[in-house]
Amino acid sequence: MSLSELVVPKHSIMTPGPVEADPRVLQAMANPIIGQFDPALLNMMDETKELLKYLFKTNNAEAYPVSGTARSGAEAVLNSIIEPGDKVLVPSFGRFGYLLAEMVERSGAEMKLLEQEWGKVYDVETLKKEIKAFNPKVVAIVHGESSTGALQPLEELGKFCRENDVLLVVDCVPTLGGVEFKTDEWFIDAAISGTQKCLAIPTGYSPLTYNDRVGKILEERKKIEKGLDYDAVNPRRIQSNYFDLSQIQEYWGPSRLNHHTEPTTLLYGLREGLRIIKEEGIDNRIKRHTLHGEALVAGLQGAGIKIFNDLDTKMPVVTLIETPEGVDEAKVRATMVNEFGIEIAGGFGPLAGKTIRIGNMGYGCRKDNILGCIAALEATLSYHGAKINRGDGIQAALEYYAKLGDDQPL
Numbered sequence: 253m254s255l256s257e258l259v260v261p262k263h264s265i266m267t268p269g270p271v272e273a274d275p276r277v278l279q280a281m282a283n284p285i286i287g288q289f290d291p292a293l294l295n296m297m298d299e300t301k302e303l304l305k306y307l308f309k310t311n312n313a314e315a316y317p318v319s320g321t322a323r324s325g326a327e328a329v330l331n332s333i334i335e336p337g338d339k340v341l342v343p344s345f346g347r348f349g350y351l352l353a354e355m356v357e358r359s360g361a362e363m364k365l366l367e368q369e370w371g372k373v374y375d376v377e378t379l380k381k382e383i384k385a386f387n388p389k390v391v392a393i394v395h396g397e398s399s400t401g402a403l404q405p406l407e408e409l410g411k412f413c414r415e416n417d418v419l420l421v422v423d424c425v426p427t428l429g430g431v432e433f434k435t436d437e438w439f440i441d442a443a444i445s446g447t448q449k450c451l452a453i454p455t456g457y458s459p460l461t462y463n464d465r466v467g468k469i470l471e472e473r474k475k476i477e478k479g480l481d482y483d484a485v486n487p488r489r490i491q492s493n494y495f496d497l498s499q500i501q502e503y504w505g506p507s508r509l510n511h512h513t514e515p516t517t518l519l520y521g522l523r524e525g526l527r528i529i530k531e532e533g534i535d536n537r538i539k540r541h542t543l544h545g546e547a548l549v550a551g552l553q554g555a556g557i558k559i560f561n562d563l564d565t566k567m568p569v570v571t572l573i574e575t576p577e578g579v580d581e582a583k584v585r586a587t588m589v590n591e592f593g594i595e596i597a598g599g600f601g602p603l604a605g606k607t608i609r610i611g612n613m614g615y616g617c618r619k620d621n622i623l624g625c626i627a628a629l630e631a632t633l634s635y636h637g638a639k640i641n642r643g644d645g646i647q648a649a650l651e652y653y654a655k656l657g658d659d660q661p662l
């Protein structure tokens with residue numbers, strides 16, 4: 253069998269992830285492999301921890317990545333803190349809330365699942381009442397639902413959880429690095445993210461952080477595997493070995509417990525991606541995402557394309573549009589990628605076929621991509637028979653940018 257050389261098309265990825273990796277990250281990842289106890293690698297691990305604390309806006313002692321996609325971090329946190337019979341409240345408002353519920357259920361918890369109409373978020377008073385009535389050990393919730401584009405406010409919820417001695421676990425996979433997220437100020441006990449969205453790093457790592465309240469549970473449940481240290485019996489040991497944070501934190505800590513083999517190449521990429529964020533400044537980066545998200549909305553509205561989201565609870569980095577009457581959204585996505593080289597995403601669950609999801613994340617969150625996406629979408633929707641104000645969208649976006657002036661972090 254003869255195979256041609258690998259040819260990967262150059263596409264502009266305007267989905268809610270995975271998105272384009274920063275070229276500097278890819279370059280860092282091309283470096284040679286060194287051993288996992290090489291002092292240079294250990295130093296990189298320590299630097300990465302510090303950079304993650306900056307990103308998560310936390311003074312927690314623990315901030316490191318779990319190797320695996322974003323859900324691996326969620327599985328690790330939930331498995332490590334939940335013991336069979338623990339009460340866990342999961343207020344879901346889309347696909348990824350259901351994913352948390354699925355993990356909580358599999359961990360043997362007594363779970364209460366709250367369900368919300370897709371596209372909406374929870375009023376904090378409703379959550380407070382549910383917490384009072386159910387009295388859970390843990391509340392697990394998504395910050396930004398990439399399936400709906402909705403953003404759940406967390407500040408007041410975090411404060412209430414802390415006052416009532418409830419652990420708050422948050423999935424900030426699409427939001428971290430692109431949308432305001434304050435681990436300590438919002439009283440979040442554990443936060444889990446992914447690399448392939450606003451961090452502009454390839455998928456494969458789940459950065460997370462947790463505080464001493466979570467650390468205490470890990471200490472109580474700790475059991476080091478036989479062959480490494482001691483074979484103490486701990487009836488409360490964490491069910492999973494791979495996702496046992498009590499062991500992984502020791503690998504990332506001074507004892508360097510040899511739990512797993514760190515994906516060296518990804519570590520290079522993560523460190524470089526975080527270094528880029530530090531250079532840009534986290535608040536500038538959040539502003540950049542916000543402004544480009546607003547430009548996108550201005551353009552879409554200018555074209556008369558209906559936005560699915562409530563604008564006051566919309567995530568700045570994900571926008572859902574309603575599929576225009578009589579248009580096949582799969583054909584729209586196919587034309588966008590085949591003719592314009594722009595990838596956008598379809599809807600999930602009850603929104604499948606009815607909505608199209610557009611992301612503005614990370615390195616790809618740039619003016620040229622936003623304008624290109626609006627122009628191509630106007631042409632594509634019109635080509636497939638939608639009645640829109642063709643040409644007006646791109647004008648509206650240009651006007652939006654012009655009004656911003658030159659001193660914005662774009």
Ligand SMILES: Cc1ncc(COP(=O)(O)O)c(C=O)c1O
Pocket residue numbers: 268269321322323324348351394396397398399423425426446455
């Ligand atoms: C909110 C949210 N949580 C979790 C995930 C799961 O991430 P992964 O596919 O990397 O496991 C995603 C991925 O899109 C997400 O958007």
